[in-house]
Amino acid sequence: MREFYRKRGSVVRWENGTLVRVTESGVAIEEDGVFTCHPERREGPPAYEDTRVIEVARTIESMIEPPLRIERLIVSDGFAEHEFDGRTWRDETSRVHCSIVNGRIRALVDSTAGRLDDIPRIAVSLARAEQHEREPPPRLRVAPNVTAALLPSLAGLAPPNVELLQTAGGIDGKGMPVEEASADWPNSYRPSYRIRPVRMPLNLRLRCDVTEIEPDRPLAVALLAPLDGLTMHVLVDDGRRAFPATVRVTRIDAVAHEAVWYPYGGGSFGGEMML
Secondary structure (H helix, E strand, O other): OOEEEEEEEEEEEEEEEEEEEEEEEEEEEEOOEEEEEEOOOOOOOOOOOHHHHHHHHHOOOOOHOOOOOOEEEEEEEEEEEEEEOOOOEEEEEEEEEEEEEEEEEEEEEEEEEOOOOOHHHHHHHHHHHEEOOOOOOOOEEHHHHHHHHHHHEEEEEOOOOEEEEEEOOEOOOOOOOOOEEEOOOOEOOOOOOOOOEEEOOEEEEEEOOOOOOOOOOOOOEOOOOOOOOOOOEEEEOOOOOOOEHHHHHHHOOOOOOOOOOOOOOOOOOEEOOOO
């Protein structure tokens, strides 16, 4: 069986004050278990408008004041057109990655250009954070941005009182509708024409029978490092102080119903969670 995939796209990216514009076209072919890919000479797509990227980057920069500083800021906007097995579709991307530093502590922000609400909250906690790690509180709330980062790690490992679901909506890497599912993930993820599509859950969300969140619990407001499986290095704010802590997720007490989409893996809907 021969599978033929074609993609062309354009993206504009702000990288620490430098604008990078990329347009590309490429082809991927899979036949008899062999995957090959190569750039394609064809008329490229029009360059993507850079106005929003610049505005978003400047907005983020205005949110960060001493003693904090931005170590890395990447804002990207773009679109891609796809062809596969007689199907054609188009999608747009909007991504923000930011690392904010106070002394030896680095908070990580991954979101979209339309969702910058997390940054001021993280900045307030980070500005008064202690530099030395403490033991995590026995009970903890987890902010939606941290929950969203955790969800891909829960596939096949979610505690028994919660259910990990793929949310229906959108198109997958083979041009098929994304279906709601809780196992035997039916859809494919293809972040680039240079990578073979893989079967994995997209647009993850976590469902729990308990949805009420206790507002007085300390809050894990941000990741301080990429996740290591179910171990999170986070910034905790208990209202009196903020400090780094390492948390191992062994149980989940509740998950709020309201959730926001974040660009982790094939997408995650992060809602506030209690551990």
